[in-house]
Amino acid sequence: MRRKIVVGVTGASGSIYAKVLLAKLERLNDIETAIVMSKNAKDVWKYELNDTSYEDLSFKSYERNDFYAPFASGSSSFDTLIICPCSMGTLGRIAAGTSDSLVTRAADVMLKERRKLICAVRDTPYNLIHLNNMKTVAEAGGIICPASPSFYSKPATFEDLAATVVDRILNLADIPNDGYRWNEE
Numbered sequence: 001m002r003r004k005i006v007v008g009v010t011g012a013s014g015s016i017y018a019k020v021l022l023a024k025l026e027r028l029n030d031i032e033t034a035i036v037m038s039k040n041a042k043d044v045w046k047y048e049l050n051d052t053s054y055e056d057l058s059f060k061s062y063e064r065n066d067f068y069a070p071f072a073s074g075s076s077s078f079d080t081l082i083i084c085p086c087s088m089g090t091l092g093r094i095a096a097g098t099s100d101s102l103v104t105r106a107a108d109v110m111l112k113e114r115r116k117l118i119c120a121v122r123d124t125p126y127n128l129i130h131l132n133n134m135k136t137v138a139e140a141g142g143i144i145c146p147a148s149p150s151f152y153s154k155p156a157t158f159e160d161l162a163a164t165v166v167d168r169i170l171n172l173a174d175i176p177n178d179g180y181r182w183n184e185e
Helices: 015-026 039-049 088-096 102-112 128-139 158-172
Strands: 003-009 031-037 060-062 080-086 116-121
Touching (some): 003 102, 080 088, 088 116, 102 116, 116 158
């Protein structure tokens, strides 16, 4: 059976993570991917990456307020939501159960249906409110995956560096990938 996942892209800094994640997902034939981008996400993407390549993605795209999207309901067959990057505002709304956008509604659905929710938070440092929101989401079944790149694979480019986080996200989502694995040949 073909997996169905959603990628939510918020306005947090770190558009490179979303770009690398979406590029890797585009190469997979056995996964149907839907995407939701906030207006801020598009603005940050343009600013940080100096392009609008998100317009060229082959995924079905949904508007941030489209509550008729299939994954806005627990009856859909979407099994994973990856929010990358995940702003602290989005994380706070998820922790509070505030479904004011399609991304936060989809997160609510994933948690209530006991499906995978992966939040690639991209902020530093964390204040106590951020930490408590992360704790709340983790206790509800979500996975907090800070966008903290690793260096033991000796990444040569920004894309390689971002891939160290993206490969972890894909592993957490049970999506096979060819990323670097410590001390494995």
